Every structure is written in C-alpha cells, then in structure tokens.
Amino acid sequence: MNELPLVYMKDIRKYFGNRRNIVTAVDGVSMSVERGKNAAIVGETGSGKTTLGRISCGLEYPNHGTVMLDGENLKSMKNRELWKTAQYIHQDPYGAVDPLETVQKILQQPLRNLLGLNDQEMIDERIRHYLSLAGLDESYVSKRGGELSGGEKQRLLIARAFIMGPKYVVVDEPTTMIDFIHRNEVVETIREIGKSNDTTITLITHDLGIVGKLSQIVHIMFRGAIIESGPVDEVMVRPYHPYTIFLASIKPSNVSEGGKITEMVKGYGRLRQSFTFSRGCRYAHLCPLADDRCRSETPAFEEYTSEHFVACFKPGEFSV
Amino acid sequence: MIGTVLQVEDLNIYYSTFGKSKRVVEDVSFTLKRGEILGIIGESGAGKSTIGKAIMGLIEPPDRAEGSIIFNGKNILTMDRYLLDRIRWKKISMIFQASMNSLNPVQKIEDDFYSIFRDKMNIRDKRKMEKMTDELLLSVSLPAYVKYRFPHELSGGMRQRTVIALALTTSPDIVIADEPTTALDVITEYFVLSILKERLRQSGSSMIFITHDLMAIMYMANRVLVMEKGRVVESGALEKIINEPENLYTKMLVSTIDR
Numbered sequence: 001m002n003e004l005p006l007v008y009m010k011d012i013r014k015y016f017g018n019r020r021n022i023v024t025a026v027d028g029v030s031m032s033v034e035r036g037k038n039a040a041i042v043g044e045t046g047s048g049k050t051t052l053g054r055i056s057c058g059l060e061y062p063n064h065g066t067v068m069l070d071g072e073n074l075k076s077m078k079n080r081e082l083w084k085t086a087q088y089i090h091q092d093p094y095g096a097v098d099p100l101e102t103v104q105k106i107l108q109q110p111l112r113n114l115l116g117l118n119d120q121e122m123i124d125e126r127i128r129h130y131l132s133l134a135g136l137d138e139s140y141v142s143k144r145g146g147e148l149s150g151g152e153k154q155r156l157l158i159a160r161a162f163i164m165g166p167k168y169v170v171v172d173e174p175t176t177m178i179d180f181i182h183r184n185e186v187v188e189t190i191r192e193i194g195k196s197n198d199t200t201i202t203l204i205t206h207d208l209g210i211v212g213k214l215s216q217i218v219h220i221m222f223r224g225a226i227i228e229s230g231p232v233d234e235v236m237v238r239p240y241h242p243y244t245i246f247l248a249s250i251k252p253s254n255v256s257e258g259g260k261i262t263e264m265v266k267g268y269g270r271l272r273q274s275f276t277f278s279r280g281c282r283y284a285h286l287c288p289l290a291d292d293r294c295r296s297e298t299p300a301f302e303e304y305t306s307e308h309f310v311a312c313f314k315p316g317e318f319s320v
Numbered sequence: 321m322i323g324t325v326l327q328v329e330d331l332n333i334y335y336s337t338f339g340k341s342k343r344v345v346e347d348v349s350f351t352l353k354r355g356e357i358l359g360i361i362g363e364s365g366a367g368k369s370t371i372g373k374a375i376m377g378l379i380e381p382p383d384r385a386e387g388s389i390i391f392n393g394k395n396i397l398t399m400d401r402y403l404l405d406r407i408r409w410k411k412i413s414m415i416f417q418a419s420m421n422s423l424n425p426v427q428k429i430e431d432d433f434y435s436i437f438r439d440k441m442n443i444r445d446k447r448k449m450e451k452m453t454d455e456l457l458l459s460v461s462l463p464a465y466v467k468y469r470f471p472h473e474l475s476g477g478m479r480q481r482t483v484i485a486l487a488l489t490t491s492p493d494i495v496i497a498d499e500p501t502t503a504l505d506v507i508t509e510y511f512v513l514s515i516l517k518e519r520l521r522q523s524g525s526s527m528i529f530i531t532h533d534l535m536a537i538m539y540m541a542n543r544v545l546v547m548e549k550g551r552v553v554e555s556g557a558l559e560k561i562i563n564e565p566e567n568l569y570t571k572m573l574v575s576t577i578d579r
Binding site: 179181246252 | 504533
C-alpha cells in the first residue's frame with residue numbers, strides 16, 4: 001500500500017489571462033484525495049472549482065505547486081500513463097461527444113490506443129458491460145453521438161471514463177443538464193460504477209443536494225481557496241464558515257419574497273460584482289460578521305473540530 | 321374575459337421528422353391572467369418549451385400547430401407574418417434557454433438594445449437610447465460598462481441578467497421564460513430570479529415560467545401546470561400542487577425537493 005494519498009496537491013496556484021489582466025483562478029490550495037473516499041468540491045461560478053478539479057487530473061498545469069497522482073509527480077508522468085490512471089468527465093455533454101462518431105468507436109478508441117487491447121471480442125464484451133453499467137443497453141452500440149439525448153450523452157461519457165479502469169475520476173457538474181427526477185439516478189449510476197470499479201471519484205458541483213449521495217469528504221471553495229472542508233455529514237449538519245451556512249440555507253423551503261435570505265441574496269449579488277481581493281479574509285466584504293480584523297488579517301485554514309477544517313475567525317457564530 | 325391576457329385552447333403541436341409526424345403537445349388548454357406568473361413544470365421532452373415556442377409564433381412548417389392561442393382577441397397560430405412581427409417582442413417577449421446562444425456573439429450588448437429601440441419602439445435618438453440602456457441595465461443590477469462588452473466577456477449570471485433586461489425592454493404584456501436559470505449556481509440563480517420578479521412587478525407583465533427546477537418555481541409561480549409526455553396532468557395553485565399533489569408523477573416530482 002502506498003503511503004501517499006491517491007491525489008496530493010500542495011500550494012497550487014493557477015492564473016489566467018495576459019500581462020495586463022490577470023485572473024487568479026486558484027490561490028494557494030492544498031488538498032488531498034484519499035483512496036476509496038470520494039471527494040466533492042463545491043462552490044459558486046468563478047470560485048475555481050473546475051480549474052482545481054482539472055489540475056488534480058492533469059488536464060491543466062498549475063503555475064505553482066506540486067501535484068502527486070498515485071505516488072508519482074504529474075510533471076514526470078507520460079500522458080499515456082496519466083490517462084490510464086485518471087479520467088475526467090466534462091461539464092457539457094453536448095460539446096464532449098462527437099455527433100458523427102458511433103458509440104462503439106467512441107468507446108473502443110481508448111481501449112485500443114491506451115490499453116493496447118486487440119481482441120475484438122473482448123473489446124465488444126467490455127463495451128457492452130460498461131454500457132449496461134451506465135444504464136444504456138446493447139442497441140446503443142451502433143448509434144451515433146448526435147442521435148443521443150443529453151442524458152444519454154452523459155451516460156455515454158460516464159461509460160467512456162470508467163471503461164479504462166482508472167483509479168481516479170473527476171466528474172464535473174454531472175447534473176446541470178438533467179432534470180430533478182433523473183438527477184439522483186445519474187449520481188447513483190456514477191456511485192455504483194465507481195464502487196464496482198474500485199475508483200475514487202471527485203465530484204465538482206454547485207448543487208449541495210447531490211454531494212451527500214456520492215461523496216464522503218466535501219471541500220467548500222470560495223474565490224480560489226478552500227474555506228471549509230470535512231466529512232459530508234459533519235459539514236452539512238454543522239457548517240462553521242458563514243459562507244457555507246449561507247449557501248446551505250438556500251433551499252426550496254426557505255425561499256420567500258421579502259424574507260431574510262432573499263434580502264441577503266440580493267445584497268450579495270450586488271456586492272459581488274464590484275470587488276477585487278487584496279488582503280484579509282476573502283469573504284470579509286460580504287460577511288455580515290466581518291470586523292476590522294477580518295479585513296486586515298487572513299484567517300488560517302485550521303482544524304476546528306476533528307477532521308473539520310475552516311478558515312474563519314468566528315467559526316459557527318453566524319446563523320440565518 | 322377581463323384580466324385574461326392569453327387563452328390557449330386545445331393546443332396540439334406536431335413535429336415532423338423524416339416525413340413522420342409526431343404529436344408532442346396534446347390537448348393543452350390554459351389561461352394566463354394579467355400580472356400572473358404561471359409555472360410550467362415537467363421533465364425534458366414533456367413539451368414545455370414547445371408551448372413557449374408556439375406562443376411566440378415560432379412553429380413553422382413542416383411542423384404544425386392546431387387549436388388556438390388567443391392574444392388580444394386574435395389567434396396567434398393563424399396570424400400573418402406582418403402582424404406577428406408587430407406583436408413579437410413588443411407585446412410578447414421571450415427569455416431563451418441558453419443565454420450564450422441568444423446574444424449575438426459579434427456585436428456588443430448595446431447593439432442588442434439599440435435594435436429593439438429602433439425596430440420595436442421607434443426610438444432613434446442616440447442619446448436617449450444610451451440613457452435608456454443604462455437605466456435598463458441598472459434595473460437588473462448591472463453596471464453601465466456592460467453595454468460596451470461582447471457576450472463572451474460576461475459571466476453566466478451577467479449574461480442571464482442582460483437577457484432579462486432585453487426581454488423586458490418594451491414592458492411587454494407577456495414574457496415567456498424558458499429555463500432562465502438552469503446551469504447557474506444556487507446563489508446566482510436566486511439572485512437572478514429575485515431581479516426577474518422585481519422587474520416583472522415594475523412593468524406589470526405576466527409571465528410563463530418554464531422550468532424543471534422546483535426551487536425556482538416555488539419562488540416564482542402563482543399557479544402551476546404539471547406536464548408529462550405532452551399532456552397537462554395536473555394544474556392548480558402553487559400551494560396545492562406542493563402540499564397535496566394528486567397525480568402520481570407530480571408526487572414523484574414534489575418528493576425530490578429536499579426541504
């Protein structure tokens with residue numbers, strides 16, 4: 001057994017843009033994913049969750065920091081080896097499936113090129129097996145990408161990622177294109193297929209509702225940094241960071257016209273757009289509890305209770 | 321009827337693919353009252369968006385629509401192009417599903433506004449148009465510089481709010497919103513919805529709100545139609561649908577809310 005976790009990331013920084021206009025997507029994040037413990041990265045648009053997920057599986061190189069995947073440094077890893085170990089399921093199934101290619105070809109290409117399988121019967125058998133795991137039957141083999149609905153495309157992408165037998169899969173927003181009823185089905189499919197394959201999954205999402213159905217550990221991201229992380233049951237039941245508390249309070253039973261949360265959301269949306277982060281807590285300008293200390297000092301990301309980390313000077317004081 | 325802005329009766333819509341015709345909307349009837357927000361909810365493929373398209377008069381051969389959609393005493397389905405052009409966007413406007421695709425990628429946001437001012441409201445004074453654009457952007461909490469940007473330079477939430485501002489430019493009688501907040505995160509979604517509701521109240525427009533998102537519908541709608549496979553299976557006030565659903569499908573839908 002390897003001592004290092006499956007994915008180990010230290011002090012990751014990633015910038016986008018040109019010389020004049022630099023956007024910091026990830027700002028000094030350290031995070032690891034243990035074998036067999038599915039993780040989730042939760043955050044709003046622009047929080048850097050997708051970038052972090054892409055860095056963790058080698059799709060994107062960080063400007064600063066180290067990524068170790070299955071005990072090897074990503075920098076020294078060959079692409080071939082990398083894709084056998086880690087796979088990524090794209091956010092947008094419409095863009096990720098070639099409309100002209102048949103399902104058979106989409107699934108057998110990685111088997112032939114990366115795993116070097118040649119026996120056509122074995123390949124067909126494997127394709128059928130993974131299609132059925134993903135909830136598609138044999139008749140789909142001859143269909144072309146363009147003939148599939150959004151949900152079917154999503155399932156095809158799931159099959160394609162897992163057919164390689166990877167140790168690590170990153171799933172980026174698997175449910176945004178799918179309606180509520182089928183949302184749980186897709187998450188269930190991913191969970192089962194991961195379990196039977198012995199694959200560890202990192203889920204990237206903005207939907208707190210599906211986190212608990214797939215993951216054991218959750219990391220909450222805000223503006224390029226992880227501000228709270230811990231076991232899902234712990235973080236969902238007793239969130240400490242004011243942002244997490246705010247995020248968790250937005251659910252159907254709480255929404256009402258003129259209510260406290262509605263007012264908070266309005267204020268939040270208005271403040272959010274006119275802001276550049278310089279120093280202090282990155283949530284300070286939006287936080288109702290913020291004082292002078294929050295605006296000048298950056299809170300450390302520390303273990304508050306066992307395994308539950310939070311970066312806040314006043315953990316757990318906020319309530320809605 | 322007084323207070324009714326739109327009356328849909330026995331609407332049937334057929335899509336034609338490879339010469340075969342398929343009925344996607346079956347015998348749908350409903351009325352829309354002034355200032356009301358009517359939610360249409362159902363899974364993908366239930367025919368929700370098709371109804372929205374029909375009300376905008378966007379069903380064209382070889383697809384066909386039967387029945388009647390009465391707006392201001394006239395049937396939209398049998399209306400000629402000239403009349404339809406005068407109603408579209410001026411009286412009935414639409415917020416489309418994908419905000420990226422409904423904004424022209426090669427022109428700045430201001431040009432989208434100016435074309436509405438010119439073509440639909442007959443305003444040609446440049447200074448006035450600029451001022452009105454600023455006001456409209458402000459009404460959805462967007463700064464004035466947004467009008468000099470291209471769509472790809474804006475975030476998803478900003479684009480969505482731009483589209484809302486565009487749809488409400490003419491203070492139309494009816495706004496059709498087709499999944500306006502799908503693919504936004506909860507905070508942004510809620511923010512956009514709260515702005516949409518505020519703008520609707522200001523302009524006094526009615527709205528048909530098409531979605532599969534239950535949180536959105538619970539926040540927005542007064543009355544709800546539940547659709548399954550092209551049919552309306554249940555309809556009524558929001559509280560009734562949420563608390564005492566009768567139909568099996570509605571029950572399943574409501575049970576997915578984590579309260």
